[in-house]
Amino acid sequence: MRRGLLVHQLCIVRNRIEICDAGQLRRSVPWGLGASRVRLTQQQFDRANRGVPMGVVPDLETLADKLALTELVARLEQAVDRKDREGILACYSQKSFDDHGRWRGSGEEFAEFICNNPGFTTASRFIYHLMGQSIFEIEGDEAYGESYFAYWMQTSEDRLYQSIGRYLDYFERAGDGWRITYRRVVMEWDGTLVAENAVPGGHFRGTRDKTDPLYKRLKWPENPETKTSAG
Template identity: 30%
Template sequence: MTMTVSQIRDEMADREAIRDCLMRYSRGIDRMDPEVLASAYWPGAMDYHTGFTGTVEQFIEWALPRLAAMEQAMHMIGNVLIRIDGDTAKVESYLWSVSVLPGDDARQVMVVGRYLDKFEKRNDEWRIAERLVVHDWFQEGPADNDWSAGPFGMTGLLRGTTVPKDASVDWLELRV
């Protein structure tokens, strides 16, 4: 299961393209950007994801309204293990997600798990062809973040939001 330096050197561009795809997924889901989110998957890709089973197109229709109902959402990707075999790759990526469900009884939900992805390379581009989400741990409790007080007592901070209003849209020149 270990890889040689030569194997990794020969795969560097492919590995970086796979990582870029993983980052696009996180950005697309957190900024609720259906175009960026779809760009992480091949059309018709299958997703088995936290109570959902279907194609990526169905997943986007299912996920975005649920995310829109949340006050905040953030997905982080940690350890990434990539095994490339020709034009396919098996990838395990650790995930950490935190969300706030608003309301009178606002709840904060943290989920830790892994994305088990089958990637395919087509026309010199890597995307997800199949995704299975494995849940390893979660924590749920009252949301105790008070933006009127701010972190460390600092108010008026620039807050993340969704496209097209998020500051990163202009910063990264994503909508030219």
């Protein structure tokens, strides 16, 4: 037998996760827009789970669901940071509720507030989410999740608002994959600082629209002949 024989494989491709066994497709489910591949040999699987009682190790379908939920939570914050209305809408169930404390409403209303509410869009020069650990409990076509976050927003008055907290989410699986049905934002701390622009020139700068560097999928520098010295 060839050393390192593939026995389990998660093929994460556009719009679906394919779980394979010995190279044969076992299950295909709709998913987000990720594009990566994870391979586990039997030796790697056994070594990673050495000492874990039988029945504690999640099956591959559970691992695939948790991976999909992790991506879903991350994509929502990416869409908020980039002011991407369609991206936000794609993360919520058709019937949804988002409770941010001072703001409460449906997923569609949240997308409208983030992207088209003048009082908010003109007051925020940039928004930045940093996601921490996530824990998901899956019960069939339902799931509960806790995700840690840190958040920064520079206001038009050059104040830097920052907060840390957790997202408590209830998810439902529809025909096209997992979606957020109910989100609660638990705030642990927040405050403001004076914002001073200390980023030197020459760096890529983020924007809250489709001109952000994220949307220009480059494989090589546009101007490779332009170089600068470190001195």
